[in-house]
Amino acid sequence: xxxxxxxxxxxxxxxxxxxxxxxxxxxxxxxxxxxxxxxxxxxxxxxxxxxxxxxxxxxxxxxxxxxxxxxxxxxxxxxxxxxxxxxxxxxxxxxxxxxxxxxxxxxxxxxxxxx
Amino acid sequence: xxxxxxxxxxxxxxxxxxxxxxxxxxxxxxxxxxxxxxxxxxxxxxxxxxxxxxxxxxxxxxxxxxxxxxxxxxxxxxxxxxxxxxxxxxxxxxxxxxxxxxxxxxxxxxxxxxxxxxxxxxxxxxxxxxxxxxxxxxxxxxxxxxxxxxxxxxxxxxxxxxxxxxxxxxxxxxxxxxxxxxxxxxxxxxxxxxxxxxxxxxxxxxxxxxxxxxxxxxxxxxxxxxxxxxxxxxxxxxxxxxxxxxxxxxxxxxxxxxxxxxxx
Amino acid sequence: xxxxxxxxxxxxxxxxxxxxxxxxxxxxxxxxxxxxxxxxxxxxxxxxxxxxxxxxxxxxxxxxxxxxxxxxxxxxxxxxxxxxxxxxxxxxxxxxxxxxxxxxxxxxxxxxxxxxxxxxxxxxxxxxxxxxxxxxxxxxxxxxxxxxxxxxxxxxxxxxxxxxxxxxxxxxxxxxxxxxxxxxxxxxxxxxxxxxxxxxxxxxxxxxxxxxxxxxxxxxxxxxxxxxxxxxxxxxxxxxxxxxxxxxxxxxxxxxxxxxxxxxxxxxxxxxxxxxxxxxxxxxxxxxxxxxxxxxxxxxxxxxxxxxxxxxxxxxxxxxxxxxxxxxxxxxxxxxxxxxxxxxxxxxxxxxxxxxxxxxxxxxxxxxxxxxxxxxxxxxxxxxxxxxxxxxxxxxxxxxxxxxxxxxxxxxxxxxxxxxxxxxxxxxxxxxxxxxxxxxxxxxxxxxxxxxxxxxxxxxxxxxxxxxxxxxxxxxxxxxxxxxxxxxxxxxxxxxxxxxxxxxxxxxxxxxxxxxxxxxxxxxxxxxxxxxxxxxxxxxxxxxxxxxxxxxxxxxxxxxxxxxxxxxxxxxxxxxxxxxxxxxxxxxxxxxxxxxxxxxxxxxxxxxxxxxxxxxx
Numbered sequence: 001x002x003x004x005x006x007x008x009x010x011x012x013x014x015x016x017x018x019x020x021x022x023x024x025x026x027x028x029x030x031x032x033x034x035x036x037x038x039x040x041x042x043x044x045x046x047x048x049x050x051x052x053x054x055x056x057x058x059x060x061x062x063x064x065x066x067x068x069x070x071x072x073x074x075x076x077x078x079x080x081x082x083x084x085x086x087x088x089x090x091x092x093x094x095x096x097x098x099x100x101x102x103x104x105x106x107x108x109x110x111x112x113x114x115x
Numbered sequence: 116x117x118x119x120x121x122x123x124x125x126x127x128x129x130x131x132x133x134x135x136x137x138x139x140x141x142x143x144x145x146x147x148x149x150x151x152x153x154x155x156x157x158x159x160x161x162x163x164x165x166x167x168x169x170x171x172x173x174x175x176x177x178x179x180x181x182x183x184x185x186x187x188x189x190x191x192x193x194x195x196x197x198x199x200x201x202x203x204x205x206x207x208x209x210x211x212x213x214x215x216x217x218x219x220x221x222x223x224x225x226x227x228x229x230x231x232x233x234x235x236x237x238x239x240x241x242x243x244x245x246x247x248x249x250x251x252x253x254x255x256x257x258x259x260x261x262x263x264x265x266x267x268x269x270x271x272x273x274x275x276x277x278x279x280x281x282x283x284x285x286x287x288x289x290x291x292x293x294x295x296x297x298x299x300x301x302x303x304x305x306x307x308x309x310x311x312x313x314x315x316x317x318x319x320x321x322x323x324x325x326x327x328x329x330x331x332x333x334x335x336x337x338x339x340x341x342x343x344x345x346x347x348x349x350x351x352x353x354x355x356x357x358x359x360x361x362x363x364x365x366x367x368x369x370x371x372x373x374x375x376x377x378x379x
Numbered sequence: 380x381x382x383x384x385x386x387x388x389x390x391x392x393x394x395x396x397x398x399x400x401x402x403x404x405x406x407x408x409x410x411x412x413x414x415x416x417x418x419x420x421x422x423x424x425x426x427x428x429x430x431x432x433x434x435x436x437x438x439x440x441x442x443x444x445x446x447x448x449x450x451x452x453x454x455x456x457x458x459x460x461x462x463x464x465x466x467x468x469x470x471x472x473x474x475x476x477x478x479x480x481x482x483x484x485x486x487x488x489x490x491x492x493x494x495x496x497x498x499x500x501x502x503x504x505x506x507x508x509x510x511x512x513x514x515x516x517x518x519x520x521x522x523x524x525x526x527x528x529x530x531x532x533x534x535x536x537x538x539x540x541x542x543x544x545x546x547x548x549x550x551x552x553x554x555x556x557x558x559x560x561x562x563x564x565x566x567x568x569x570x571x572x573x574x575x576x577x578x579x580x581x582x583x584x585x586x587x588x589x590x591x592x593x594x595x596x597x598x599x600x601x602x603x604x605x606x607x608x609x610x611x612x613x614x615x616x617x618x619x620x621x622x623x624x625x626x627x628x629x630x631x632x633x634x635x636x637x638x639x640x641x642x643x644x645x646x647x648x649x650x651x652x653x654x655x656x657x658x659x660x661x662x663x664x665x666x667x668x669x670x671x672x673x674x675x676x677x678x679x680x681x682x683x684x685x686x687x688x689x690x691x692x693x694x695x696x697x698x699x700x701x702x703x704x705x706x707x708x709x710x711x712x713x714x715x716x717x718x719x720x721x722x723x724x725x726x727x728x729x730x731x732x733x734x735x736x737x738x739x740x741x742x743x744x745x746x747x748x749x750x751x752x753x754x755x756x757x758x759x760x761x762x763x764x765x766x767x768x769x770x771x772x773x774x775x776x777x778x779x780x781x782x783x784x785x786x787x788x789x790x791x792x793x794x795x796x797x798x799x800x801x802x803x804x805x806x807x808x809x810x811x812x813x814x815x816x817x818x819x820x821x822x823x824x825x826x827x828x829x830x831x832x833x834x835x836x837x838x839x840x841x842x843x844x845x846x847x848x849x850x851x852x853x854x855x856x857x858x859x860x861x862x863x864x865x866x867x868x869x870x871x872x873x874x875x876x877x878x879x880x881x882x883x884x885x886x887x888x889x890x891x892x893x894x895x896x897x898x899x900x901x902x903x904x905x906x907x908x909x910x911x912x913x914x915x916x917x918x919x920x921x922x923x924x925x926x927x928x929x930x931x932x933x934x935x936x937x938x939x940x941x942x943x944x945x946x947x948x949x950x951x952x953x954x955x956x957x958x959x960x961x962x963x964x965x966x967x968x969x970x971x972x973x974x975x976x977x978x979x980x981x982x983x984x985x986x987x988x989x990x991x992x993x994x995x996x
Contacts, residue, residue, distance in 0.1 A: 002145035010136035013565060014129050020554065021125045021981040029977065033557055040564040047572040048154065051147035056158060056169040059245045059317055063162050068169070070154030071161075073571070075173035076519055079185045080564065082250060083526050086192035087557055089343055090530060093196045094537055094550045096350055101543035112544050113551075113623045113975040115688070115853035116972060116979050125982035131989025139599035143572045152575040153455070160455050177455040180387070180444040184511060184523035187394050188530050191504045194401060195534025198497050199549075203541045279405055286402035293391035293398070303380060305446035306387035 005046035012039035026095045026105040030088055037084045041077050048073030165313040166322035171243045175328040179307045182328070183292045186335055190289040193339045197282075200346040202354055211352045214268035224266030231259035239333035243322040249329045253336025260341060269352050278345050281338045288335025295327060382430045383440035386459040386514055389469055392423050393507040400496030400503070409495045410484070416499025417480040420506055424473035427510070431466050435897060438920030439904065440466070441516075452916045458516040458578060460915060463901020464723060468513040468646060471730055472639045474884075476506040482738055482877035483631040498538070505531045505635060512643055516654075516915055518567050518604070519577045521647065525563060525607065528640060529556045536628040536636075547975070548627035554977050555620040556610055558984060563607025569600040570655075579654035580915035583908060586659035597661035602992045605648050605670075606984075609991070612644025614708060615678040616987040618701050619973065619980035622685075625697030626854055630741030633693060637700040638734035642726045645707045649719065649905070657908040662995070664714060670994035671712035679705025679802060683809040684969060688962050691856035692740045692750040692817055696733065699776065699810035703729055706806060709799060710791040716926050720902035721790030724888060724895065724929070728783020731885030732775045736814060738878035739769040742870045743821070744859050751856035752817050757824035765870050766822025768878050773818050775885055777811020777946035778804075778939040780931065783888025786895075788942070789935025800938065807942040812949035819954050826954030853962075853970065889931075896928035 012035055019032030048070030054061065056071035099105050116124070144150060161172035174182045202208055235256030242248030264272040296307040304310050307324075314321035396419030400412055407415075434440045439462035443449070447456025461469075480499060508527035515521050533556070537549030571577060573596050574585035586597060606617065613621035621641065625633050648671070656662045682702030689695035703725075710722045742765050743750050747758060759766055775782035778789075788807055792800045819825040888894065903923050904910060910921045962970075972979075 002147070003140045003143065005146050006140040006143055007137070009565075009568075010133065010140065013136070013561070014133055017132075017558070017981060017985050018125065018129060020558065021121065021978045021985065023978060026550065026977075029554065033554060033561075036558060036561045040561055040568065043565060043568040044571075046146060047143070047568055048151065049147050050149055050151065055246065056154075057246050058162065058167040058169070063158075067149065068154075068158060070151040071157050071169040071173055072151075072153050072577075073568075074170050075178060075181075078170065078174060078250060079181055079519075079523065082185050083188055083523075083560075086189050087526070087530060087553070089347075090192045090195050090199070090533060091550065091553050091557075093199045093346065094533070094546050094553065096347075097199055097537070097540045097546040098543075098550060100356070101541070101546055107977050110547050110975060113548055113626055113854055113973075115970040115973055116974060116976075121976075121979050121982045124986045128982060128985030128987070128989045131992060132985060135599050135602065135989070135992045138595045139569055142596035143569070150575065152453070153571075153577065154575075156453065156455050173455075176445065177447060178457055178520075180457045180459075181517075181520055181523050183391070183394070184508075184520065184527055187397075187504060187507065188523070188527045190394075190398070190401075191501065191508075191527060191531045191534070194397075194497060194501060194504070195530060195537075197494060198501070198534055199537050199540050199546075201494075201540065205541065282405075283402050286398040290395055290398035290402070293395040296387060296391050297395070300380070300384060300388070305384060305442065306391065306444055308446040 005049070006043065009039045009043035009046060012036070012042060024106055024108065026098060026107060027092070029107065030091045030095060033091070034084060034088055037080070040080055044073040044077050044080070162316070164309060164322060165316040166243050166325055167317050168243055168245060168248070171248050171325055171329060172322065174248070175325040176309050176322070179328065182332070183296070183307070186289060186292060186332055189335065189339050190285065193285060193343050196343055196346050200350055205357050206354050207357060208353050209355050211269040211273070213270060216266060216268070221266045224262045228259055228262040228266070231262060232256055235259060235337070239330065240319065242329040242333075243325045244317055244319065249332030250336050253333045254340055256333070256337045257340035257344070261344060264348070269348065276341060276345060278342060281341045284338035285335055285342055288331050288338060291331025291334070292328065295324065295331070382433045383442040383461065385426060385430055386440060386442045386461050387444055389423055389427055389473070389514065390507045390511040392426070393419060393503040393510070397500040397503040397507070400500040401494070404494045404496035404500070407495050412496035412499055413480065413484050416496070416503055417477055419503060420473060420476040420480055423506065423510070424470060424477055427466060427470035427473050430461055431470055434461065439463070439914055441915055441918065449916055452584065453581070457520050458580070458915055459514045460516040460911075461514060462904055463897065464646070464719070464905045465513045465650070467723070467898070467901060468643065469510040471727060472509040472513070473506060475635060475638050475730060475734060476502060478734065478877050478881060479631045479634050482634070482741070482874055484873050501531050501535050502635070505535065509639060509643060513646065516580060517578050518570065518582065518655075522560065522563055522567060525611065526560050528643075529553070529560060532632070532636065532640065535632040536624045538629050538632070539627075542627065545627040548623040551975075551977050551980065552620045552624040555617070555980055555984060558981065559607040559610025559617065562603050562988065566600045566603030566607070569596060569603065573597070573600070578915070579650070580912040582655045583658060584912050584916065586655060586661065589659065589661065594661040597656070597659060598666075598995050599992070601651075601656055601662055602988065602995055604651055606988050606991060608644045608647035608651065609674070610644070610984065611641065611647065612704050612708075613641050613701050614674050614704060615681045615701070616983040616990070618678065618682075619983060621701060622694050622697045622973065623975065625700070626691060626694045630693070630737055630744060633696070633737045634734040637697065637737060638730040641700055641704060642707070642730065645704060645711065645722070645726070649711055653906050653908055654911050666995045668712050668714055670991055671708050673994050674991070675705045675708030675712055676802065677705070678702070678708060679806045681705075681969070683806040684966065685973070686810050687813045688966055688970065689813070690752040691854045692743065692752055693737065693856070694854055695752070695813055695817065696736055696740060699813065700733060702806050702810050706788075706791060706803060709802065710795055713794045715794060716899070716902045716906045717790070717929070718794040719905055720899045720929055721787055721794050723898050723902060724783060725787025725791055728775070728785070728787050728885050728888040731881045731888065732772055732782065732784050735768065735878045735881035735885065736772040736776070738874060738881060739765050739772065742874050742878075746870065748859055749857055750859050752820060754855075754857055755821045756828045757820070759822040760824050762822060762870055764875060765878070766818060768875070768882060769822060770815065770818040771882055773811050773814030773946070774943055775882070776807070776814055777943045778807040779943040780936045780939045781886070781889040783885050785939040786889040786931060786935070789932060789939055790929050792938060793932065793935065804938055804942040804945065808945035808949060811943065811946035812953070815946055815950035816953045819950055892928070892930070895930065899928045900925055
């Protein structure tokens with residue numbers, strides 16, 4: 001089935017959204033957000049895959065001797081990974097402070113900022 | 116809204132989204148196809164500039180402007196974390212306690228440390244030639260330093276990990292991109308134009324400005340990861356609230372003072 | 380060196396400034412760091428304005444970063460496009476950043492240890508992100524700057540970490556905006572798979588030529604990418620982060636979020652539509668019109684209602700930003716150059732007025748440690764100059780001629796026409812009226828003070844038991860920590876001057892005819908789908924027939940006066956008759972929807988994605 005890898009990406013995004021919406025722990029919620037992001041990695045890499053292709057690095061293969069997968073999506077994914085990692089760190093830092101100031105990391109117990 | 120309402124809203128949203136995604140995926144070009152026009156151009160361009168790692172050529176040359184934004188995200192996130200995890204008025208810093216580490220663990224970690232550091236530097240240096248580059252190598256190099264924490268204790272790490280110095284390195288790495296870009300601009304070329312000689316394909320000096328920008332990223336990533344981890348480790352080990360409670364201790368079980376866990 | 384070559388400097392300059400501030404922050408005294416930040420931002424503003432003026436009557440400045448100019452319409456690089464709207468927004472952002480840095484000279488008593496420059500550095504990085512976002516002509520690059528904007532904004536929102544609410548609001552902001560960002564990236568992935576391109580112009584050219592039958596894919600990609608921008612724009616139902624972030628963020632940050640960042644989301648949708656999708660048969664104009672109109676009306680009505688119901692002054696202003704975002708979307712939905720020109724002038728005027736109003740609210744925070752309308756009743760009498768500024772801001776928000784907001788509103792009404800005129804008048808009157816109500820009560824002591832038992836006491840109602848909270852969902856503005864070193868006894872000069880300057884800028888937008896014709900020209904080329912592609916890919920300018928320059932029409936002036944009078948009457952009636960603190964019962968479901976619960980908000984965003992898809996299909 002040639003759309004299965006795309007479906008995996010879609011499934012990951014939905015699963016991440018479900019996790020975020022139903023989370024009972026902010027650390028888990030940050031993890032769920034990372035799942036959403038993982039779906040973008042899967043989609044980008046799936047889009048760039050080429051049957052029989054190898055890594056687009058010519059240190060040990062002669063240019064033109066073999067097909068290579070799309071290097072652009074790999075570069076985009078690298079950017080995406082860095083974005084995701086730093087964002088996770090920043091959100092976790094905020095969770096640390098939420099835990100200190102509210103004494104909980106359960107979103108159900110954060111009862112301010114309403115109306 | 117109540118949990119029931121939230122679940123209904125969510126279910127409607129997820130079902131609609133799923134339907135839309137499936138419909139869209141069915142129209143995508145089949146998985147594994149050979150039609151990649153931009154990718155093809157990128158490969159040809161990279162080889163034209165004697166950069167054998169095409170991804171490095173895209174990140175540091177063809178789409179270098181993306182990477183400038185990307186490293187600014189890293190820089191901004193680290194600065195943000197420093198701001199958010201600062202010692203507040205109702206907190207104080209305590210001296211970390213020495214910890215005893217099992218001898219095999221200590222020997223192993225100390226033996227691996229230089230190897231890890233060297234691997235990191237190697238990966239940074241060969242970014243334009245082989246898989247890897249500043250981002251990957253920088254993280255490996257920063258990890259090496261933290262083996263000291265595993266092998267000895269937090270005080271040992273603190274001695275070699277001067278946060279001001281690493282902050283300076285972080286800023287210097289971040290400045291590398293705009294500085295090089297502006298420098299090239301002064302010569303009349305375009306911002307971030309690859310003006311250096313391209314060298315020989317497959318050698319360390321190939322790719323023109325690619326290795327320079329790659330090195331700046333390596334410096335920034337290594338320093339940024341060190342500063343970033345310092346903020347979180349400080350929260351767990353050094354920062355206490357005024358009434359003596361451990362700062363982040365309530366977040367999870369794994370954040371306790373290391374001396375307790377590691378001394379067993 | 381050409382003017383176009385300088386475009387990347389608008390991004391690189393502030394980033395370099397941020398790096399210098401972090402590197403030297405250990406040794407710099409606080410005021411040197413502040414001055415340095417303002418100088419860097421000022422230099423970038425001067426550059427943006429300079430390039431804008433230099434290229435005013437010429438084709439847009441186009442710069443391929445790294446010199447990667449395309450051959451025969453294909454290339455590998457990233458392009459920056461300094462057209463009127465994009466570069467103009469970059470200039471507005473930069474000028475606003477300078478004002479904000481001047482305003483915040485007296486702010487924040489505890490910079491992080493050894494990081495005196497952390498706040499100006501974050502602001503400079505924010506500026507770089509916003510300028511990059513407005514200038515870029517590449518969709519993935521737009522995602523990168525979208526995320527940079529986000530990361531810096533979350534940190535700035537949570538700046539006052541010893542405040543329980545601040546970290547919660549920042550976290551909500553972070554979750555929702557990141558989710559929007561990933562939706563955007565999924566859309567970029569779909570478009571890349573379909574067209575094999577990332578540049579806006581290339582994507583557009585490819586979709587123009589694409590065969591029929593790809594409609595589903597193109598529509599889905601539009602929905603996903605637009606959702607990302609609409610989260611940033613705080614369109615209902617993607618808006619939940621905005622009131623929380625504005626309630627807790629330091630005032631200077633609110634000025635930037637409400638004055639510029641939110642509008643960049645609207646800009647993103649418009650730029651995306653005209654460069655990529657406008658020529659494609661797969662996404663009919665009627666569908667985009669329907670989607671923007673429906674979301675815009677929903678956003679405007681929700682924002683206006685909740686704005687009227689607030690007592691926390693910063694939260695009130697936040698909801699008024701949502702209401703105005705709705706109006707921008709309603710105007711944009713017309714999809715004509717006139718509509719874009721009207722929106723652009725409205726956004727310009729709004730940036731000045733809204734930032735000025737936040738600046739005044741910030742003075743209240745510093746003077747009283749409180750931004751609760753009821754608690755402060757009559758206490759602002761001695762801050763008369765601030766009261767006058769706040770009142771003028773309220774009148775301008777309601778659309779009083781000759782303020783820029785009034786002109787924008789008049790042009791938008793003209794473009795949208797029909798029954799939507801009622802919406803414009805009503806929403807402007809409600810948001811302006813809410814501000815005037817606060818001004819009358821707080822600064823002039825009009826109306827009756829709230830009964831003693833209604834006042835939330837020092838412990839703060841928001842900390843009281845959950846039951847009462849559940850009955851009446853609201854956020855009070857009591858217990859706001861001062862942002863200055865010590866509680867100020869009179870309004871600091873820099874703050875008042877900044878607020879007055881912003882109001883004056885908002886006024887100038889409605890009084891300078893050359894600006895109107897420049898905006899009109901910019902809007903003409905902004906909506907020129909094929910012209911953009913030609914200019915970017917083949918460096919050829921097309922001669923456009925310019926639409927006539929916009930101007931004040933008698934109907935616009937009348938309607939502006941009408942909404943101002945309505946706002947004043949509404950405020951007067953509220954101060955006279957409604958007993959303080961009592962809100963109508965019908966508003967309870969709407970207020971309860973804003974539960975402060977990130978799970979609820981994410982569910983709404985996901986449902987909003989489906990709603991947008993249903994509207995486009």
